[in-house]
Amino acid sequence: MKMMVCTLLTILISLVCSLVLMVAVSDGEPGTFDSVIRPASHITDSPAEKTFSELQRIIRHHFCYKEKDKRVKIAILDTGIDGDHPDFQRPRAKRLTFVDDVIEHADAKGEIPQCQRITAFKDFCSDSEGEKLVDVDGHGTYIAGIILRLAPWADLVVARVCFGDVNRGVPSTQRRQTSRKNRDETRPDPTVVARAIEWATEQGADLINASFGYNEYQPVIEAALMKAEKHGILTFAATSNEGNHQDVAYPARSNFTIGVHSCNDMGTRSSEFTPSAQPRDHNFMAIGENIISQWSSSKGGSYRIGSGTSFATPVVTAMAALILAFANQTMSSQSRAQFLSEEDIRRLKERNGMAAVLAALSKGVHENKYLWIRPTLLWCNFDRTGPDSSDEHAWRVLKDALRHR
Numbered sequence: 001m002k003m004m005v006c007t008l009l010t011i012l013i014s015l016v017c018s019l020v021l022m023v024a025v026s027d028g029e030p031g032t033f034d035s036v037i038r039p040a041s042h043i044t045d046s047p048a049e050k051t052f053s054e055l056q057r058i059i060r061h062h063f064c065y066k067e068k069d070k071r072v073k074i075a076i077l078d079t080g081i082d083g084d085h086p087d088f089q090r091p092r093a094k095r096l097t098f099v100d101d102v103i104e105h106a107d108a109k110g111e112i113p114q115c116q117r118i119t120a121f122k123d124f125c126s127d128s129e130g131e132k133l134v135d136v137d138g139h140g141t142y143i144a145g146i147i148l149r150l151a152p153w154a155d156l157v158v159a160r161v162c163f164g165d166v167n168r169g170v171p172s173t174q175r176r177q178t179s180r181k182n183r184d185e186t187r188p189d190p191t192v193v194a195r196a197i198e199w200a201t202e203q204g205a206d207l208i209n210a211s212f213g214y215n216e217y218q219p220v221i222e223a224a225l226m227k228a229e230k231h232g233i234l235t236f237a238a239t240s241n242e243g244n245h246q247d248v249a250y251p252a253r254s255n256f257t258i259g260v261h262s263c264n265d266m267g268t269r270s271s272e273f274t275p276s277a278q279p280r281d282h283n284f285m286a287i288g289e290n291i292i293s294q295w296s297s298s299k300g301g302s303y304r305i306g307s308g309t310s311f312a313t314p315v316v317t318a319m320a321a322l323i324l325a326f327a328n329q330t331m332s333s334q335s336r337a338q339f340l341s342e343e344d345i346r347r348l349k350e351r352n353g354m355a356a357v358l359a360a361l362s363k364g365v366h367e368n369k370y371l372w373i374r375p376t377l378l379w380c381n382f383d384r385t386g387p388d389s390s391d392e393h394a395w396r397v398l399k400d401a402l403r404h405r
Helices: 002-016 050-062 139-150 180-184 190-202 219-230 309-328 330-339 342-348 351-360 390-403
Strands: 072-078 093-099 102-107 118-123 154-160 207-210 234-238 258-263 284-287 291-294 303-306 362-365 370-373
Touching: 050 093, 050 139, 050 284, 050 309, 050 390, 072 139, 072 190, 072 309, 139 154, 139 291, 139 309, 154 190, 154 309, 190 207, 190 219, 207 309, 219 234, 234 309, 234 351, 258 309, 258 351, 258 370, 284 309, 284 351, 291 309, 309 330, 309 342, 309 351, 309 390, 330 390, 342 351, 342 390, 351 362, 351 370, 351 390
Parallel strands: 072 154, 072 207, 118 154, 207 234, 234 258, 258 284, 284 370
Antiparallel strands: 093 102, 291 303, 362 370
């Protein structure tokens, strides 16, 4: 009996101390944003930067975006955003580096402060007047930071779909006592999420990032997602973080979303917490381990290190935003017309079309059960000595993917 009790205690301690961010939920309960975040100064592993650095290189060398070009609009459905975070008052970081346990932020030259790229905010959790950019949890701020950094030509519309957890990432000695009501407020209610999707549609969003999940199918969300897709909105959703203990969460398994798994920074293996690959699905994956991003000022601000499919999802959302931004460039419109029709552009903004493009950019992992989206994007096989220009190569990749999906 004592041995059994000790074993149970060991399992419980292991779960409490886990460093994996979880989007898993209990059967029949609303979705959650449960996570454990590490202070950036306490990391034992190097933050993931290979994927981020490669994306920054692609941005520098293959884009000719102008102010007059149409910007991509991304809706983030999460715990809000800390609009007062000092980092958001600056342009996005081209890179973040550690120097004597201090994070140095290298500004992207010529870009506006990140806070100016947050064009709309809707708090679905409060009846109070005014729309102050707030996030008492930190999860939404973290997601926004990843997208702002990786998608320089995207603006954000942020929907706060639940209050979140005031104790997430807080040392146990500093945690507040919470009631059942407080715990309920950490879970995004499906009807609230559906309203937020409709709001994102009204805002003219091109993409939606949903870094949360439910065990059970949610018909009210499915109806909103179907309507959003009819308006040309692509939705990316986290698959869950329970490994083989749980299947892919909803809405990541919806026919109207693209689910995102997590992998290591090199793209050579799926994360141990990501769910099993699903048959008849692409099973896309991107870096979701040891990602560094902004953290809510109410909990100390600065940056944190986190892992999970919740954080892999905004990486893929940002990749999709870059692909759409490339398609929007007026500098490339003449060459685009030689390769793509208006119907091709329309397909690119549909789930199946974007999935076909992402699949064309991916490399199979674990006997091709998962598809790692290469951060070189449309230029993964580009040969500078070849007959095609950078733009022509990218258009050819898009054409082949969209017409042979």
